[in-house]
Amino acid sequence: MIHGYAGEFPPAFLREDGRRTATDNERVVMTLLHRTGDASRADLARATGLTAQSITRLVDPLIGRGLLVEGAPEIAGRGKPSAKLRLVADAAFAVGLSVMTDTVSLVVMDLAGTIRGRVEAPLVSVDFARANEQIASLIDHAVAEAGLNPARRIGTGVGVTGYFIGDGARLNPPAQLDPWALIPLDTMLAERLGGPVWVDNDGNVAAVGEAMLGAGRTTGDFAYLYFAAGFGGGVIAGGVPMRGSHGNAGEFASTLPESWPQPNLDNLRLYLAVHGHPYDDLHAMLAGFDPGDPLIDGWLDECAPSFNLIASVISAALDPDLIVLGGRLPPVLAERIIARIRFTNPERRGHHRPAPRITPSVIGPDAAAIGAAMLPLRAAFFG
Incomplete structure (x- = not known):
């Protein structure tokens, strides 16, 4: 569901x-x-x-x-x-949105799965009403630019950072999105955006995007790690999303003890600020920093135990073919993380348990918006 x-x-x-x-x-x-x-x-x-x-x-x-x-x-x-x-x-198209703490990303996808338009813009305000006005305007512009008939929009999928609390589409996002917390996002978004609206968390929809245009072309079983202001993910099993009883499967950050560093990009931003390279927000950091900078080695060293534990838990509990590192994570930085990951995988009788390969996402930061756009199209037309 x-x-x-x-x-x-x-x-x-x-x-x-x-x-x-x-x-x-x-x-x-x-x-x-x-x-x-x-x-x-x-x-x-x-x-x-x-x-x-x-x-x-x-x-x-x-x-x-x-x-x-x-x-x-x-x-x-x-x-x-x-x-x-x-x-x-x-004949039909859908809009996919990814709402992050500082940015909104949008794609327009037609019935054949072709992306007809892309937009990314800083979120003008986290206030729910103002953000909805901005989103509605972005949708209207993107649909017009794509040359599509607005009446043919089958619906809108929305990925929002945060976890479900077990009550419909009510999510518990980070503090930066406080106005979006614990409210019925599906009905409230539908009132302003019009038509059917589907809401899921960003890790789940990014995994769906990866299943459609990335790793899913070669395997139906992978775990997706979603890096943004926070850290989460999603799981694709047998080619379909594994969502769990409450929609929170893939919340890999919760596997870490409270005292361990959360390996998210906002913590990297804070690390760079302490070492003399401040950025006002995550959007500014991603636009201006060098992901290959040796200064980042210190952050990677701090986060290595967290990466190792998460990868080992995924390998042991899910046994996927692949672990994909994506979200807003630059591929160069993903490769540096991959080089440091070590699985907990002791040898027995000369054999280790088969471990998944680890790879950067090839889709880039649009994965969540792409996956969100697939929600209406799947619900309407596809298996």
Whole structure:
């Protein structure tokens, strides 16, 4: 279940029964096309195990609703020419937002999964009403720049730093986002932004973004470490997010004893300030500092036990293929962290327990906004 959803789908996306955007079998077809780009009816039948007649019963209504288009038949080797089906990119789109303590990041993603627009801006105010005005304005501008029909927006996904308290979409963010704390974010955002709104924490949605455009292309099992003003993460298991009973799976910072340093970027900013390199905020630091600076070695040394414990816990408890270091973490700094991580993994009979590989994210700081944009599209059309 997606945490924190409020609102109704626009009528244009509902089926004739007025109840659903896509049936379970329609979702299977659309998910396959989302992954492959295009496929013939015969391809879909082979991939799903459904008969050709069943595929036709699924595909034709989707074409009629403008969600799929079928091209001209193509000759591919011997046999009858086949026509390729694909998703109609402009048929629907979603907006994904990542709201951080100092910055808001936004992407516009169409039905085919193409990012049609990107915006990043300093958060003008953490006041909820003022921030919503800024976000609404950013959405309007980005959608217009992308040349998309606003009526085709299926919804908005929002990733917010913090953990769920076990009561709907109420999150407990850091002190810097105090006006966003413990309120029903989904319904309150939907009132201003319009349409359905999904809310999840930034680590979960960043992991979804990585699953879509990064590590998820080669593995369905990985842990994602999200570095920003705070520190958290998400888990992808079998290709889908592992959320836990309260939506807080991947809150890796909580595995550290209270006296241990939290390896987040705001603590790095404070470390640099103590050593003569002050920055007003995290946005300024990320724009101005050199992540390869030898001065940072001291911070890395302080945080090494924390990195080692978190990586060892992930390896032992989750046994993923991969640990991905992402969020707002520069890749150069990620590589320096990776070089220092040591797993707790004693040898037995000449063998160590297989440990995950560790790699920087290839997506960059947009991962949370990308993952947030997938929330409405998955809920509406995909498996």
